[in-house]
Amino acid sequence: MDVPKTIKETQEGLLKKDFSAVDLVDEYLARIEKNKDLNAFITVTGENAYKQAKHFDDSNDSSGKDFLKDNPLAGVVVAHKDLFLTKGVRTTAGSKVLDSYVPAYSATVVRKLEDAGCIMLGKTNCDAWAHGSSGENSDFGPTKNPWNKDYVPGGSSSGSAVAVAKQMTLIATGTDTGGSVRLPANFCGVVGLKPTYGAVSRYGIVAMASSLDSVGHFGNSVEDVEKVFAVTRGEDGYDATVKTVTSDQYPVTSGKRKLRIGIPKEYFVEGLDREVEKAVLEATEVFKKKGAELVDVSLPHTKYAISVYYIIQPAEVSSNLGRYDGIRYGNDRASFGDEAKRRIMLGSYVLSAGYYDAYYLKAMKVRSKIIEDFDEVFEKVDAIVAPVSPTPPFKLGEKTSDPLKMYLADIYTVAANLAGIPGLSIPSGFNKAGLPLGFQLLGPRFSENTLFELGKIFEGKNVKRI
Amino acid sequence: MGMGSLSKDDVLHVAKLAKLTLTEAEIEKFRKQLSEIISYISQLSEVDTRAVEPTSQTTGLTNVYRPDEVKSEKSLGQEEALSGTDQTHNGYFKVKAILEERSDK
Numbered sequence: 001m002d003v004p005k006t007i008k009e010t011q012e013g014l015l016k017k018d019f020s021a022v023d024l025v026d027e028y029l030a031r032i033e034k035n036k037d038l039n040a041f042i043t044v045t046g047e048n049a050y051k052q053a054k055h056f057d058d059s060n061d062s063s064g065k066d067f068l069k070d071n072p073l074a075g076v077v078v079a080h081k082d083l084f085l086t087k088g089v090r091t092t093a094g095s096k097v098l099d100s101y102v103p104a105y106s107a108t109v110v111r112k113l114e115d116a117g118c119i120m121l122g123k124t125n126c127d128a129w130a131h132g133s134s135g136e137n138s139d140f141g142p143t144k145n146p147w148n149k150d151y152v153p154g155g156s157s158s159g160s161a162v163a164v165a166k167q168m169t170l171i172a173t174g175t176d177t178g179g180s181v182r183l184p185a186n187f188c189g190v191v192g193l194k195p196t197y198g199a200v201s202r203y204g205i206v207a208m209a210s211s212l213d214s215v216g217h218f219g220n221s222v223e224d225v226e227k228v229f230a231v232t233r234g235e236d237g238y239d240a241t242v243k244t245v246t247s248d249q250y251p252v253t254s255g256k257r258k259l260r261i262g263i264p265k266e267y268f269v270e271g272l273d274r275e276v277e278k279a280v281l282e283a284t285e286v287f288k289k290k291g292a293e294l295v296d297v298s299l300p301h302t303k304y305a306i307s308v309y310y311i312i313q314p315a316e317v318s319s320n321l322g323r324y325d326g327i328r329y330g331n332d333r334a335s336f337g338d339e340a341k342r343r344i345m346l347g348s349y350v351l352s353a354g355y356y357d358a359y360y361l362k363a364m365k366v367r368s369k370i371i372e373d374f375d376e377v378f379e380k381v382d383a384i385v386a387p388v389s390p391t392p393p394f395k396l397g398e399k400t401s402d403p404l405k406m407y408l409a410d411i412y413t414v415a416a417n418l419a420g421i422p423g424l425s426i427p428s429g430f431n432k433a434g435l436p437l438g439f440q441l442l443g444p445r446f447s448e449n450t451l452f453e454l455g456k457i458f459e460g461k462n463v464k465r466i
Numbered sequence: 467m468g469m470g471s472l473s474k475d476d477v478l479h480v481a482k483l484a485k486l487t488l489t490e491a492e493i494e495k496f497r498k499q500l501s502e503i504i505s506y507i508s509q510l511s512e513v514d515t516r517a518v519e520p521t522s523q524t525t526g527l528t529n530v531y532r533p534d535e536v537k538s539e540k541s542l543g544q545e546e547a548l549s550g551t552d553q554t555h556n557g558y559f560k561v562k563a564i565l566e567e568r569s570d571k
Binding site for chain 2: 101102105197198211240243301307308311322327329333334336344345347349350359364365366367368369371407418419420
């Protein structure tokens with residue numbers, strides 16, 4: 001059977017009994033098995049999935065449509081990035097340090113999705129500790145691009161993006177510290193949301209860089225990602241950075257006035273691939289045709305974003321990875337891979353006596369300038385349209401020996417994390433080589449509603465699926 | 467030492483701070499790679515930040531408090547807390563000795 005493409009189709013089919021939840025699990029597990037060579041999953045939880053599916057089918061027999069009211073994601077299959085703690089199910093963070101770690105509790109997002117009726121299929125592959133832009137830093141082997149296996153799927157939430165693209169799951173979770181949801185979404189041709197910093201609880205998710213980490217979602221459509229976010233957002237009492245924002249505080253702007261979209265001139269410079277640039281500009285034309293106003297804007301500190309990010313992020317990484325001592329759980333520090341070692345040392349260096357002011361404090365100050373840039377621009381526009389990556393997916397192995405070159409792939413994504421603003425990565429087509437192209441929408445803090453609205457306007461255009 | 471150029475001792479120093487053990491080959495590889503990265507990020511020195519406050523929190527939250535109460539449903543039991551290791555003793559984590567016996571006794 002063909003699996004349904006959206007949450008709506010899934011739930012309608014289940015309620016009409018065109019198929020059962022067990023049928024769906026059968027089909028998704030078969031697809032996971034068939035696509036094993038893409039290395040998208042680290043752990044598949046088939047037994048658990050059948051248990052949850054049977055529970056749905058039983059409830060569907062007894063309560064029918066009412067079931068969806070209390071369980072808005074009932075029957076929706078999900079795969080979690082292996083950074084999300086799942087009680088009783090091995091969680092590795094893509095690292096050999098945690099290769100046999102079985103958590104005693106689940107992340108808030110995992111629990112919320114389960115409570116909303118989701119069926120978990122397994123845990124997806126990722127760059128170890130979420131350190132990477134290509135998926136090649138996983139200690140469990142690289143994930144492959146679903147459109148061409150010689151290319152990277154983008155990182156670090158690689159397996160989640162690949163699983164959604166190849167319909168090995170309907171939705172998936174990820175984390176975005178410097179682009180780790182938006183970049184793989186872009187390279188795999190799916191929708192990826194990086195919410196506002198503090199919109200979704202990070203409790204129970206392996207921490208990378210705590211002033212930047214945000215928890216995001218993948219789906220085949222903007223509407224699906226919006227539905228998942230509606231469940232995951234809000235305070236849980238376990239993550240003090242979470243702020244509950246009601247939709248009244250940030251209402252949808254549609255119908256009230258013309259939406260204004262900013263095009264930042266600093267993003268369209270040398271180094272930006274021609275086909276990527278064309279795709280982004282074509283997207284702006286779609287918005288213009290649908291009635292939005294395009295405005296040229298400037299983010300003058302853009303060129304410093306990578307430097308600021310690659311000081312603050314490794315500094316926080318070195319602190320967060322300090323807890324892995326191999327005593328309470330996991331293996332000892334000899335099990336860290338190269339990229340983790342590099343970031344831990346870089347972070348220790350910029351925080352160490354004599355260098356703190358020149359690097360870490362300086363970076364926190366330039367971070368303020370980057371935030372100021374965005375705040376000023378958002379006085380004038382509702383959202384910004386930008387490339388996600390300077391290039392389309394690159395070949396496996398192309399950048400692995402040159403970490404700086406790999407870091408520069410994050411040039412268009414890290415600024416959103418530094419500023420704590422939301423980003424929505426949307427696919428728009430393919431380049432001549434048949435690899436996905438797309439763009440991202442960035443908005444003011446807690447403006448996810450506007451981004452969803454714009455995303456749905458764009459989706460009127462038909463996008464090819466696998 | 468110029469900005470961005472790390473010596474072997476610098477690498478050993480940060481490795482020690484971070485409790486990482488490196489092989490000789492790793493020391494040279496990381497020395498070169500870290501030097502390149504640090505040389506790149508040193509571009510920040512050209513930004514005028516004299517009147518700028520540093521940012522570490524982006525959504526404007528300051529201290530967030532909750533009552534200091536023990537809630538059993540929010541805590542792990544002893545068995546759960548110890549479930550990640552087989553190195554336990556009488557309900558405690560077992561660690562390697564950190565002190566050595568005196569040699570002058």
